[in-house]
Amino acid sequence: MAKKPRTAITPTRDEDFAQWYQQVIKAADMAENSPVRGCMIIKPYGFALWENMQRIFDGWLKDYGVQNASFPLLIPLSFLEKEAEHIDGFAKECAVVTHHRLEQGEDGELVPAGKLEEPYVIRPTSETIIGDAMSRWIQSYRDLPMKLNQWGNVMRWEMRTRLFLRTSEFFWHEGHNAFETPEEAKADCLTVLGMYEKFFEEYLALSGFMGIKTPDERFPGALETYAFEAIMQDGKALQAATTHDLGQTFSRSCNIKFQGRNGEEQLAYTTSWAFSTRAIGGMIMVHGDDDGMIMPPRVAPQQVIILPFIKDNSDEILEFADKLASQIKDMELRVRVDNRDMRTPDKMWDAVKKGVPIRVEIGAREMENGEVTFVRRDIGRSSKETLSADAFLGKVQSVLDDIHDNMLERSKAFRDEHVVDGSNVQDIDNFFAKDNIGLVKVPVSVLDDAKLEEVMSKHSLSTRCMPFADDGKKVLIGKAY
Amino acid sequence: MAKKPRTAITPTRDEDFAQWYQQVIKAADMAENSPVRGCMIIKPYGFALWENMQRIFDGWLKDYGVQNASFPLLIPLSFLEKEAEHIDGFAKECAVVTHHRLEQGEDGELVPAGKLEEPYVIRPTSETIIGDAMSRWIQSYRDLPMKLNQWGNVMRWEMRTRLFLRTSEFFWHEGHNAFETPEEAKADCLTVLGMYEKFFEEYLALSGFMGIKTPDERFPGALETYAFEAIMQDGKALQAATTHDLGQTFSRSCNIKFQGRNGEEQLAYTTSWAFSTRAIGGMIMVHGDDDGMIMPPRVAPQQVIILPFIKDNSDEILEFADKLASQIKDMELRVRVDNRDMRTPDKMWDAVKKGVPIRVEIGAREMENGEVTFVRRDIGRSSKETLSADAFLGKVQSVLDDIHDNMLERSKAFRDEHVVDGSNVQDIDNFFAKDNIGLVKVPVSVLDDAKLEEVMSKHSLSTRCMPFADDGKKVLIGKAY
Structure with missing residues (x-):
């Protein structure tokens, strides 16, 4: 029997993937939990x-x-109350600001004081506040399209958190665009999704599926989520990016509202889209191995690390190393x-x-x-040269560049090997009952099968998307982060 | 009598400086008040x-x-309670998060729910939370110096707000460094202050005074504020930047704590320093004129604007303009x-x-x-060419570059012309009683004069700093934002 190889990360991916993930982050010194819940x-x-x-x-x-x-x-x-579906989607996870100062309590401890007339929530997303600004900034079709973005932090109070994947505070960019016509809004969603795919593939070496979400997985308030x-x-x-x-x-x-080309007042068509620090979690779980992180070269914090073996002649070696580094x-x-x-x-x-x-x-x-x-x-x-x-x-x-290409190829091969075609609910049940890993792709008609919900619930599955590659005729179902 | 010249901004600086400031921001389309208080x-x-x-x-x-x-x-x-002086400085202006979800109230309106065991404040500054992380990350003198920075938003609940100058949420960078020795910490404060001066002068075309704050104007918890x-x-x-x-x-x-070179455990010496979006307010109030903003060229969003006069031959003119722009x-x-x-x-x-x-x-x-x-x-x-x-x-x-130099020269000249030397409290009183504008510089011994407080209060003055240029022997006193 082969001796179990020594690995830098314990446990290995096979032994306990969730624990392996946490240990990779720790070993690479990328992030840690804070004393603030989540x-x-x-x-x-x-x-x-x-x-x-x-x-x-940002340049793109x-x-x-x-x-x-x-x-x-x-x-x-x-503001949140204006859009019923939207608030339903976020009400359960809002950090609420109710006071605007602190006072000494009876026992000398600090207590909230200065109760606000109207509480605020820390933004879980900014459609309502940016929409309000757009309502002032957009007067005429000449003001359209209006394309706005902000990089920032948002907060969704999570009970079970995991570094990068699910944290109460996370970082993202959120784009919010407004257009004259529904066609332009749809085209915007597809254009930006294409930018995401290009970015994930060409920079993060992540392949994936582009597609349309089923109605139950749409962003609260959206007509369509991609x-x-x-x-x-x-x-x-892992849902790595979405456009709505x-x-x-x-x-x-x-x-x-804006005054249209025909002189009449009409409502704009808007979109929103984002990717977040979750994508970092995705890179770890796609690229990492039992020795830790493997950084995609084009975004790696360090692309090359030089280790001078310092012994007697350390000054000379360091000088040689520094010269190489500067070149x-x-x-x-x-x-x-x-x-x-x-x-x-x-x-x-x-x-x-660290995956350099x-x-x-x-x-x-x-x-x-x-x-x-x-x-x-x-x-x-074995690549030593x-x-x-x-x-x-x-x-x-x-x-x-070769490293990048190799990582992307691996990611594509893994993706292609872990999607199984099925034709009905039974196929889904069978696949996950056997502890297979991957996604099952079935015709969209399966969504109408009354037994689907039970099987999805039994195996903790969800619909992931209806891939463009299948012209929206099939749907991917599986477990998800 | 000369006819009053037409100006793009009403009122002019002379007529109403505070209103002029708001109107410049509006006319330049730089910022606006939001529906969220402050x-x-x-x-x-x-x-x-x-x-x-x-x-x-950030590059620097x-x-x-x-x-x-x-x-x-x-x-x-x-965390805030750990440092008494610190919390005294910020308790009156903290946004407090007390709940983590929303529920439908009796009348169907949303109400805060899920009361937190321990409330949180939105950071007014991050010494305590970064200090907590440093306590885990620093073990030995080998881990020092540790130099950390974050760009982000902070919140200090303000009752009377003014765009850029005083807003409840503002943006800044906050640097937090830790050192082995008090000498290194002090040197760090001076080095970073030097970086600020260079940045303000060479990029924002702002001249100013570098110096030490008097004790009453120190950051809560600091030994010394520069x-x-x-x-x-x-x-x-306008206090444009500080190091503590x-x-x-x-x-x-x-x-x-860290294990020192002598093997003994000791406490680190820390510093913190920042500049914020206030600096933008400063640029407006230093550079703007009665026609609006004048952007310092090296940070201007647009350095050159091309206006094609579009008439009959508009295509050709546009082409000419586009070619010039691409060059x-x-x-x-x-x-x-x-x-x-x-x-x-x-x-x-x-x-x-817009001040292009x-x-x-x-x-x-x-x-x-x-x-x-x-x-x-x-x-x-008159510069038309x-x-x-x-x-x-x-x-x-x-x-x-000439524009930059000219703006910096103006700023320096204004600064030098608006500091008046005085020798006692009476000089301060006289200067401000006559509606003069500027700062009065007096020997630091004046700080010990019992009558100073009354005069400062009478004219709403504060000590600004004890300039390095005077070896800390004099103190600047005046009105401030």
């Missing part, structure tokens, strides 16, 4: 990843004509020299667990020969 | 300015070794072609009110001659 602290290494994601996608949004702005953190209760659903290594789906065609729902409740920096790549006072194997494992795409090792021999030895994180030790420093510099960008 | 909406044009400020300063912070991270929006009451105080056109001071030497105040209350973009400058369907004078005044540094006008004659006519916003019509397009392109960067 709220996370995103640590510098995790936050640098989010900043890279933001910077890239600007190219698409979207303007960033900032709307209040708090939303008056009366989603990018990725599939994790445990076979569960809100029709005139919010323009009616927020009074977003890599000149190529606009993100590089770090790990010159901490630590054992080399500890540094090596630290780089592995390329690890460069420089010992006395490398330095003397003007060479570097490097290892790809996506492949591991020694090259002259110049040859390495000439190749480093293409190695990063 | 919270502003930063509109795209204002937010683009903030984004430019963030991008530049990273060069200084600061890492960005994200800490919870909410702070448990028990500030950059700018002076507005109405003679009032917190000594061991927060390391004691948050338990930030300007290639120089990494921010440019916009205003091709809206509007009267040209309206567009011109819009550009003036360079306005380019292209009519039929310019197009035919391959020329452009441009006007500097800081000087106005017509050049060949190529000559303009060769000169545009240096014109922007």
Whole structure:
């Protein structure tokens, strides 16, 4: 029998996927739970990843004509009440601000004081407050389309939280656009969903399914919700981004009217769309292995890490490492020299667990020969190669691209291997009864089967989306985060 | 008698400075009040300015070794209670979260439900929550210095608000550093204050006074607060940025201990520092004139605006304008072609009110001659110049630099002309009794004069700082925002 390989993460994915996930985050030093119920602290290494994601996608949004702005953190209760379906969707998880100062209580402890006439909730999403602004800013068809976005924090009070995947406070961008016609609003949803797919594939190396949500999974108040659903290594789906065609729902409740080309006043058509720090959870569960995180190179906080093996001739080795680092920096790549006072194997494992795409090792021999030895994180030790420093510099960008391509290919292959075609409710039941992992794809007619609900409930399933690839004739069903 | 000149902003600065300020913001479309008490909406044009400020300063912070991270929006009451002086400073203006969901009340209206065992406040500042994280993250002197920063929103419930200057929710960066020794902490405060000065002068074209705050003006819990105080056109001071030497105040209350080089456990020395969206208010009040905003070129959302005079040959003129714009973009400058369907004078005044540094006008004659006519916003019509397009392109960067230099010079001259030396309390009283505008500088010994408080109170004055330039031997006193 083969000896169980030593892994940097315990438990392994097979042993306990949920625990493995938490341990990967801890080992990579990306985030931790905070003393505030359900709220996370995103640590510098995790936050640098989010900043890279933001910077890239923000540039795309600007190219698409979207303007960033900032709307209040708090939303008056009366705003939420305007849209019944919307408030039903969020009422159970709102942080409510009821007072505006603190006083010394009878026992000297601090107590809330200055009760507000109307309470506020911390925004769970901003349709109502942005819609209200749009109702003032939009007068005529000449003001349309109006494309607004904000990067920020939102709060949905969660009872069972998991870092990145489900936290009370999370970070996202939320786009809110308004148009003259329903066709433009729909096209906007599809265009932005396409931007998400491109971003997830070309930057996060995440493949997934693009499709339409079934009515029960729509955003509260939306006519139609479109989603990018990725599939994790445990076979569960993760809704990584959504775009919502809100029709005139919010323009009616927020009074977003404009004078049309025909001179008549009419309601605008609005959309909203977002991706959040959840996507980081998705990257971990798609790319990570039993040795920890594997960072997609194009958003990795560090693309190359240099480990100088410091012994006697440490000054020279450090100098060599620093020179190499500055040459890599000149190529606009993100590089770090790990010159901490630590054992080399500890540094090596630290780089592995953090998932740095390329690890460069420089010992006395490398330095003397003007060479570097490097290892790809996506492949591991078997990719080890020694090259002259110049040859390495000439190749480093293409190695990063290869790593990206390899990670995306893996993600696509996993996705394709974990979708099973079925034709009825029984097929769904059979698949999940056998502890298979993955999603089952059935004709949409199955949604009308009265027995579906029971089977979905039995296995804790939900509909994920009706993929565009199947012309909306089929629906993906499975477990989900 | 000279005819009163027509101005784009009513009232003028002389007529009513406070109203003028509000009208400049409105005319430049930078921000507006929201339906949420005291919270502003930063509109795209204002937010683009903030984004430019963030991008530049964030790069400097990273060069200084600061890492960005994200800490919870909410702070448990028990955390605030740890530091008595600190909570005294913020208790009167905290938004308090007491419930975590909404329910239908008896009359069908929404009411707060799910009362929290321990209320939270929305962070007014994050020393306590970041200090708590540092207490876990710092074990040894090897973990120091630790330099953390977050860009985000904070909330201090304000009763009398003014856009950018005083709003319940505002945006800032807050840096929180920890060191082994008090000397390093002090050096950090001075280094960062130097970065602020450089940033304000070289990017925002704002001059000011760097100095030490008097004890009554210190941050709650700080040993020493250092500030950059700018002076507005109405003679009032604006505290534009501060750095706080917190000594061991927060390391004691948050338990930030480390094993020192001598093997013994000791408390760290911490600092915190920030600038906020207030700085935008400062830029308006320093640079604006009776025709509206004047944007400092290096952070201006648009550095050049091109106004094509659209008549018969509009296609050709637009083409000419677009080509010029793309050539300007290639120089990494921010440019916009205003091709809206509007009267040209309206567009011109819009550009003036928004304070775009360079306005380019292209009519039929310019197009035919391959020329452009441009006007500097800081000087106005008298700077009007017509050049060949190529000559303009060769000169545009240096014109922007000239505008910056001119604005900074004006700001410096105003500052220097509006500080009056005094030697005692009577001098202060006399200066402000005569409706003079500006600050009075007196020897610090005046702080010990029992009559000072009465005079300060009579004229609504406060100490602003003890300038470094006077070796801390003098103190600036005046009105302030």
